Amino acid sequence: MPKTKCRLNHSILLLLIAQITISDAVKCHDCVGLNCMGSFCEGDYCMVSQYAPRWGYLPWIFSTVVKGCVNGSMLAKDIRDHCEYAEGSDEPFTCFCNGKDLCNTRGKLRNVESEDVELVQCVCDGAHCRTDEKTCIGEFCTYVINHATKQVEKGCTNASVPLIERRAIGSCMTPPITGAMHHTIAKDLPNLLPVESCICGTDYCNSEKPTPTVPEKEKCTAFIEMTTMGTTMKSRNISCSGEYCFTATIKSELGIISSYRTLGCASFTGEDPLPEELNPTGCAVFSSENVEVETCFKTSDKSAVSRALASKQIPYKWSLRKYQTLKAKQMEINEEIKEEEKEKDEEIEEEEPTQPPIPDDSNTTMITVFVLIIICILGSGIV
Numbered sequence: 001m002p003k004t005k006c007r008l009n010h011s012i013l014l015l016l017i018a019q020i021t022i023s024d025a026v027k028c029h030d031c032v033g034l035n036c037m038g039s040f041c042e043g044d045y046c047m048v049s050q051y052a053p054r055w056g057y058l059p060w061i062f063s064t065v066v067k068g069c070v071n072g073s074m075l076a077k078d079i080r081d082h083c084e085y086a087e088g089s090d091e092p093f094t095c096f097c098n099g100k101d102l103c104n105t106r107g108k109l110r111n112v113e114s115e116d117v118e119l120v121q122c123v124c125d126g127a128h129c130r131t132d133e134k135t136c137i138g139e140f141c142t143y144v145i146n147h148a149t150k151q152v153e154k155g156c157t158n159a160s161v162p163l164i165e166r167r168a169i170g171s172c173m174t175p176p177i178t179g180a181m182h183h184t185i186a187k188d189l190p191n192l193l194p195v196e197s198c199i200c201g202t203d204y205c206n207s208e209k210p211t212p213t214v215p216e217k218e219k220c221t222a223f224i225e226m227t228t229m230g231t232t233m234k235s236r237n238i239s240c241s242g243e244y245c246f247t248a249t250i251k252s253e254l255g256i257i258s259s260y261r262t263l264g265c266a267s268f269t270g271e272d273p274l275p276e277e278l279n280p281t282g283c284a285v286f287s288s289e290n291v292e293v294e295t296c297f298k299t300s301d302k303s304a305v306s307r308a309l310a311s312k313q314i315p316y317k318w319s320l321r322k323y324q325t326l327k328a329k330q331m332e333i334n335e336e337i338k339e340e341e342k343e344k345d346e347e348i349e350e351e352e353p354t355q356p357p358i359p360d361d362s363n364t365t366m367i368t369v370f371v372l373i374i375i376c377i378l379g380s381g382i383v
Ligand SMILES: *[C@@H]1O[C@H](CO)[C@@H](O)[C@H](O)[C@H]1NC(C)=O
Pocket: 024, 025, 041, 042, 043, 044, 069, 070, 071, 285, 286, 287
């Protein structure tokens, strides 16, 4: 038995090696909806993501799940198969996999590593906030300032499109890289050019303006273009400077906005880690049946790249967390055992005061018996 098992393992290993060497692209489902099986694409990784693009406070469509392929130099080489879930939800927020072809089915994704998307609490201040609430909950906090009018808004947002916001976390951008980041601060497209949006990922990190203190050596073009219902709107082109130049393009047959493109500047505060799936620079393309998203970050500043790499998220966050929970459980169990032992000790201690009287009693009986015997002896002696 052990021999066959061993041989089986060997052939599986060989098959795996063959697969890895023959093709480095993986085949993925490419469709809309968590259960969809539709058409196929090929890429570096299969992905599942939420698609909930917005323009300020207006959603283009209701949030939906999109499946597709991702390619590009911005993707890390060794992304492990994993899914992120929002706390308390069993629908994945984001998944990456390339372990096998068509790994992005609902069933297969149940078996990959899972981790919670940590939601943060933020200050909410602005027209988009609910009247009775000064805080909100989301994946990131936002701090938005319109430099033309000096208007400021603070709030929360969730990743609205695959990849783009993931790379932008921890930065201040001009203009906002996606429409989900400006709340009600700009009524129309040209008004967005002087808007700076910062997104950060720790509790109340937007109470003050996050301020990057890094050198901003890159000269970039700032520009926004949007096509909706057959009409294209464009801003002027202005120049900006930052740590990185970015571009982002969303093309979609879902919802009322068919294309959205931004070019601009981004500088990082260093307070948030670079996500484990991404490299500091390069491009990444997500493509699905009805949605294509591309983002690029570029810089010629080598120290910017080293700063980003130094802040890169440790890939085994989940394992670490699992280890910590296991450790905590273990300690709990140890505590319980200690408690039990303590209780036993206490029981023994409780028993002890009741036990001594027994020998005492027997002692007295013995003494009584002894005395009686002596009395008997004395009595018989007398007799
Ligand atoms: C991704 O790259 C592979 C080659 O590695 C190519 O065959 C495929 O068409 C690309 N997919 C997308 C969506 O660009």
